[in-house]
Amino acid sequence: MEYKAEFIKDILHEIKPLLEDHWREVAWYQDEILLNPDYEKYIQLQEQNALLCMTVRDEEGTLIGYNINFLQYHLHYSDHIYAVNDIIFLLPKYRHANIAQELLKATEEILVHLGVSVVTVHMKPAHPFRTLAESCGFKQQEYVYSKFIGD
Numbered sequence: 001m002e003y004k005a006e007f008i009k010d011i012l013h014e015i016k017p018l019l020e021d022h023w024r025e026v027a028w029y030q031d032e033i034l035l036n037p038d039y040e041k042y043i044q045l046q047e048q049n050a051l052l053c054m055t056v057r058d059e060e061g062t063l064i065g066y067n068i069n070f071l072q073y074h075l076h077y078s079d080h081i082y083a084v085n086d087i088i089f090l091l092p093k094y095r096h097a098n099i100a101q102e103l104l105k106a107t108e109e110i111l112v113h114l115g116v117s118v119v120t121v122h123m124k125p126a127h128p129f130r131t132l133a134e135s136c137g138f139k140q141q142e143y144v145y146s147k148f149i150g151d
Contacts, residue, residue, distance in 0.1 A: 001064075001099055002057045003106035009043045011055065014063040022089040026124050029148045045070065052083065052114070054107045056090070056099060065090035065099070067107045071116065080117040083107075088121065100132050 008015065023035040045051035054067040069083040090100050111119055121133055122144065 001059070001102065002061070003103055004055060004057075005110055006053055006055045007043075008039070008046055008051075008053050008068075011053075011063065012039060015066060018063065018066065018089055018091070019087075021091075022087065028124075028146065032148055032150060042068075049114075051086075052107070052110060054103060054110065056094075056103045056106075058094075064094050065103060067103050069107065069111070069119070071111075071114065074118075077117075081115055083111045083116045083119040085119070085121040100129070101135060104132070 019037065020035065023030075027033070027035065042051060046053060050071050052069045052071060054069075055063055056065040058064050065088075067088045068086040070086055071081055071083055074080055074082045088100075088103075090103070094100075108119060119138075120141075121138060
């Protein structure tokens with residue numbers, strides 16, 4: 001397996017099908033809110049060094065997963081950069097190996113190099129990966145609730 005930081009604009013054609021699968025698997029409110037990523041904004045954030053896109057590829061070089069984080073100074077702790085996880089995904093057939101753990105470790109190594117102090121990840125209750133997160137040193141800190149109020 002190969003773990004590396006990549007530019008979204010260079011792999012957009014590869015990442016889109018995985019995003020579709022990811023959305024179908026975990027997204028809430030799918031009848032009300034369709035998947036419609038602002039790819040240009042992702043690219044802009046990455047060009048501004050405010051986004052890290054880590055990928056994992058199999059032996060043939062096929063994209064099998066990603067871990068995308070927003071990098072930002074925290075408004076409450078302005079001398080610390082936080083890496084706020086946007087999305088993390090690994091194709092189902094690769095989930096029961098150490099690949100996800102290695103992806104998180106590889107991401108962390110780069111985040112440390114970038115001066116990040118805190119990394120956060122979030123997960124859906126219906127799709128938990130607590131064991132993975134805890135094995136990588138993450139601790140639960142919050143619960144998040146949502147309610148669809150749109151039209």
